[in-house]
Amino acid sequence: MSFLTIENLSAFVGPAPILRDVSLTVTAGEVRGLVGESGAGKSMIGKAVLGTLPPAVRVASGRIVLEGEDLLAMRPRDRRRVIGARAALIPQDPLTALNPSRRVGPQITNRLVDILGWTRHDAQVRALELLDEVHIPEPERVMRAYPHELSGGMRQRILIASAFAAEPRLIIADEPTTALDVTVQKQILRLIREMQARHGTALLFVTHDLGVVSKICQSLTVLYGGKVLEDTRVGDFFAGPTHPYSAALLAATPKYTDPDASLTPVPEAVIDGVRAEIEAFDRMHGHV
């Protein structure tokens, strides 16, 4: 059974399409990679699910179904509650994702208390447990700290703890390691994987790094220009991708034992091919 199903989602900024008929599913306990270069629309998909699209973005068609509930058809208030209770975000930049004027503790417990109706005490106990799970020493002290007193790696651990706090069925991690030091990246990646496995949470993992995908994902979706080019199992993908762009992406990826190395460019000819494909799609759907 799939926890999250996105069906034929199209979104525009003004007249310009930024998501083109996107479909993807995440099944129970699965880790799905969402891969594409910068600007491909990866974050927009996450935001569409979580209901945090910028005001300029208009969803034109499609459905987003989370555990049988059609999110786009719900009243905003109900939708927020469903998302708050069943889904969570691990954000990209831990330095900006914590409120600088609030202590860490309430930022972990507030969802439990305000949205899910836990008692303050229970939420506190839960937060301490979680901080322990994400290997933060002296959790009591950290709960009382302000974000600026902690390192980027610590803050990302806190955000991970916070994401898992309400035992969500789905977590969306939007390039959760790109803003971190290289040495910290590996630890955080390992931590997310460890937490995901322990809690059995479905994970939509946004990245531009195929090396990371090979390590933690079971399936992946390749995105370019807001259009899904390939949707496959990870094993099949690394055995031989079906789309020329994916093949070029894979060929351009250095050894995925070395996730620090950046992508070398995909050949022009392949890009031109993808662009032509997108133009054909737009013509067919009457977008300019």
Add this chain to the structure above:
Amino acid sequence: MTLIRRILLRLLTMAITLFGVAVIVFFVIRVVPGNPIAMMLPPGAGEEDIARLKALYGLDKTIPEQFVIWLSGVLHGDFGTSITTRQPVLGLVLSRLPATIELSVMALVVAVIIGGALALTGTRRRGTRTEGAIDVANGMALSVPDFLWGLVLILLFGVLWPVFHISGRVSPALDLPFSTNFYLFESVLRLRFDIWADLVSHMFMPSLALAIPLAAIIAQLLKQSLKETMNLDYVTLARTKGYGENHVITREALPNAVLPTLTLIGVQFTFLIGGTVIIERLFSYEGLGNMAIDAVINRDLPLIQGIVILFALIFTVVNLVVDLTYAALNPRLRHG
């Protein structure tokens, strides 16, 4: 830097500022034309009378000598004697100070309430016509100075729809059982809400006139900071937790967006206090500002000096309070 050192440093700066103000005022009001003595004497008074009065008020000495005498008096708590009323300056000034403090604080509170409400509403309805209307209203409020708002209010609430008192601080018919001149404050303490209502009715127009420009400034800056803050990642993250727009604006964004506005309010509040001089005159409100204008008209040098020093003291204290509040609210400064 510790809090104590911070305060001590500020107190030192304050003392220097006040001394500078004293020097400038003292010399300027003695250099500009206009003779206080001549204005006191009946027409046809002789040279001798003038000389006698001059000596009485110490005006026969050189200006630096006068300054030294005045300053040593001030350091002993003696601000001299008002030439027109022949009463000690300190007593006169202190008797009027509460009226001005109450008016200014009332205006500040009104400005913060109106400005804050507009900023929050504008943020809540950003991108809609409501926000556009708020921007237009802000622009209008800012392009007209406080005393003109005073005239507009007199036309509206004094002439067209006369529901508020136009002039004075309190109706003369009322018996005031107060032991201080903080009437508004005391009327609440003594539960005399009849007097309180009369005071508020008198303060309504002058305080609103003073508040309108400041409210617009607060609305504009706070709305801008709020809108910028609303795009930050921690606000987005709070939305994904299930929080709605109102919570996100007031609990996540506001505490972070409010700091620049707070600093600005501090600076603008001193301008507002400066504005009381004309507004008090316009509404015949018996405060320090009204007294200041009389003092200038009568060339009452000791009284002018006393009032100016007091205003300068108020300004510097307001700035100090703003600074300390800012430090207390910003955890980065507090722990840094």
